Amino acid sequence: MTVAPSRSLRSSAELIRAEEPVxxxxxxxxxxxxxxxxxxxxxxxxxxxxxxxxxxxxALNFGHRHPALIAAAHRQLDELTLTSRAFHNxxxxxxxxxLAALTGLDMVLPMNTGAEAVESGIKVxxxxxxxVKGVAPDRATIVVAADNFHGRxxxxxxxxxxxTARTGFxxxxxxxxxVPYNDLAALESAVDETTxxxxxxxxxxxxxxxxxxxxxxxxxxxxxxxxxCLFVADEIQSGLGRTGRTLAVEHxxxxxxxxxxxxxxxxxxxxxxxxxxxxxVLQVLRxxxxxxxxxxxPLAAAVGSAVVELLETGEFQRRAEESGxxxxxxxxxxxxxxxxxxxxxxxxxxxDIDPALGTGREISERLxxxxxxxxxxxxSTIRLAPPLTITADELRTALDALETVLDKASxxxxxxxxxLREQPPLT
Numbered sequence: 001m002t003v004a005p006s007r008s009l010r011s012s013a014e015l016i017r018a019e020e021p022v023x024x025x026x027x028x029x030x031x032x033x034x035x036x037x038x039x040x041x042x043x044x045x046x047x048x049x050x051x052x053x054x055x056x057x058x059a060l061n062f063g064h065r066h067p068a069l070i071a072a073a074h075r076q077l078d079e080l081t082l083t084s085r086a087f088h089n090x091x092x093x094x095x096x097x098x099l100a101a102l103t104g105l106d107m108v109l110p111m112n113t114g115a116e117a118v119e120s121g122i123k124v125x126x127x128x129x130x131x132v133k134g135v136a137p138d139r140a141t142i143v144v145a146a147d148n149f150h151g152r153x154x155x156x157x158x159x160x161x162x163x164t165a166r167t168g169f170x171x172x173x174x175x176x177x178x179v180p181y182n183d184l185a186a187l188e189s190a191v192d193e194t195t196x197x198x199x200x201x202x203x204x205x206x207x208x209x210x211x212x213x214x215x216x217x218x219x220x221x222x223x224x225x226x227x228x229c230l231f232v233a234d235e236i237q238s239g240l241g242r243t244g245r246t247l248a249v250e251h252x253x254x255x256x257x258x259x260x261x262x263x264x265x266x267x268x269x270x271x272x273x274x275x276x277x278x279x280x281v282l283q284v285l286r287x288x289x290x291x292x293x294x295x296x297x298p299l300a301a302a303v304g305s306a307v308v309e310l311l312e313t314g315e316f317q318r319r320a321e322e323s324g325x326x327x328x329x330x331x332x333x334x335x336x337x338x339x340x341x342x343x344x345x346x347x348x349x350x351x352d353i354d355p356a357l358g359t360g361r362e363i364s365e366r367l368x369x370x371x372x373x374x375x376x377x378x379x380s381t382i383r384l385a386p387p388l389t390i391t392a393d394e395l396r397t398a399l400d401a402l403e404t405v406l407d408k409a410s411x412x413x414x415x416x417x418x419x420l421r422e423q424p425p426l427t
Contacts, residue, residue: 012045030368037064040390042373053374053398055387057205058237058348061264062310063387069267072306073299080298085291091301098308099276102246103259106279110272110296110304114236114262115151117273120290121199121232121260122155124275126175127284129196133228140196142232145181149206150199150234162206182212184219191223197230197258198223202248205237208381209343209350217252230257230281236273240264241388244321244346246311251345257281267307272300316388320346326392327384330399338406347388351402353380357409366409370401 010018012033032050036043040063043049055061062069076091083089096108109124111117122142129140144150146161157165158172166172179186181204191198202217204210224231233256238248240261245251247259258281262273275282294300310316324346331342331351340352353363360376367374367382374382386395 010045015045030364030373032368032373039063039065040387040394048371050368050371050373051386051390051394051398051401053372053384053386055385056268057263057375058240058242058385059263059266060268061241061388062267062307062316063389064268066267066310066389068310069269069303069306072302073267073269076299076302082294082297082299084293085296089296089298089301091298091305092296095296095301095305095308098305098312099261099265099274102308102311103261103276104255105259105276107277107282109275109277109282109285109290110300111262111275111292112271112273112294112300113151114260114273115153115156116292116295117236117260117262117275118150118156118199118234119153120275121197121234121258123290124258124277124282124285125197125199125230125232127289128230128281129194131284132280133196135194135196139194141175141177141192141194142196143177143179143187143190143198145200145204146178147181147204147207147210148201149204150201150236181207181210182216184216184223187220188223191227191229195227195229197232199232199234201234201238202251203238203243203345203348205348205383205385206377207350208352208377209345209348209383211343211345215252217249217254221254221256224257232256232258232260234260236260236262237385238348240307241311241316241320242346242348242385244324245317248345265304265307266300267303269303270300272304272307274304319388323347323388323390323392323395326395327399330396334399334403334406337403338410339402347384347386347390349384350377351382351384353382353406354410355380357406363405363409366405367401370404372398372401 015033016031033045034042035045040052041049042052099108100106109120111120126140129135144159150156155173157169159176159178160166177190179190221231233249235247258275258277266272327349328344338354338357340354342349342351360380360382363382364374364376374384376382
């Protein structure tokens with residue numbers, strides 16, 4: 001098998017060492033240096049291939065370098081990249097129209113990153129509370145769930161329950177009430193006349209792909225209607241096909257007042273995010289009250305429009321649902337063989353490994369040596385979120401590798417699928 005020559009004059013080890021003195025240490029990545037990628041596969045500097053089972057935390061829902069998305073970006077690069085919102089551009093209206101139609105909502109506030117969308121949603125909810133609900137100035141509250149992950153800005157970590165994210169970054173922004181996730185009674189007790197919004201993830205990704213009980217999201221929707229406050233759904237990871245539906249809230253047939261999108265909206269090419277919502281909520285913003293230099297730029301709008309076109313066909317939602325069956329069946333077979341349990345919806349799973357076999361980080365490193373890239377989260381849990389373009393055979397390759405890793409860690413003979421399939425080269 002021919003290995004493509006490296007584009008770098010330095011090896012993976014040399015590049016990792018070179019980062020140490022010049023990059024802030026806010027990440028602890030696996031020791032793999034990606035140089036090329038296509039579909040569900042990436043290749044490192046030395047030409048070693050890995051199956052990407054993380055997909056950029058859902059930013060790469062359509063795989064690496066999807067041809068339609070790359071073509072859209074190339075076309076736009078030849079025309080116009082940035083105007084800022086000081087002027088109109090010819091791509092923004094179409095993007096907003098198509099995204100609103102896809103989500104069943106009315107208006108779009110374009111931003112760039114997921115955290116920026118969350119911050120924007122918080123500002124809109126507070127403004128709505130003062131202008132429409134009549135909450136006294138500076139008294140608006142927002143109710144959130146414990147173990148949430150909405151980003152890492154100062155305001156967002158103010159209502160995080162993850163001490164690693166919080167410690168050393170105070171003083172914190174007031175105005176938030178934290179209740180247990182998946183607990184409607186606790187939520188109801190926290191909502192009062194000052195409540196602007198309830199902000200939750202329909203599925204908590206960073207917490208380990210935690211899926212609430214059936215009826216929870218419907219309960220949140222009904223509670224917020226009764227209380228006269230907004231339901232803000234953070235679908236930055238769960239949205240745009242990941243769970244087998246366009247949006248995770250669709251599994252319970254609910255429509256939020258504000259929807260936060262990001263990651264996959266940029267097609268794995270440029271950062272694109274948005275707050276999508278009801279007209280009577282988003283129209284509280286007036287010129288000068290909020291903005292973003294790059295928000296809604298022509299390149300982002302062109303790529304975002306191409307993403308919406310892919311989702312309009314329903315193909316990727318079907319892929320996630322059908323491939324999710326393969327993933328769940330494979331994980332079910334490993335329960336009791338090193339896997340203590342798992343939670344999965346569509347092509348998204350949080351897998352709890354027996355702590356006696358290793359931490360989530362250690363399991364991730366061992367999978368890397370088997371040619372599979374995943375990411376750990378709390379304790380001995382790993383997350384699986386492959387591109388929606390992954391094939392059933394590729395999924396089985398990853399499951400085989402997980403079985404191999406668990407077998408080696410436990411010291412027991414293999415009981416399952418046997419040898420790993422040879423990994424195909426990138427073309």
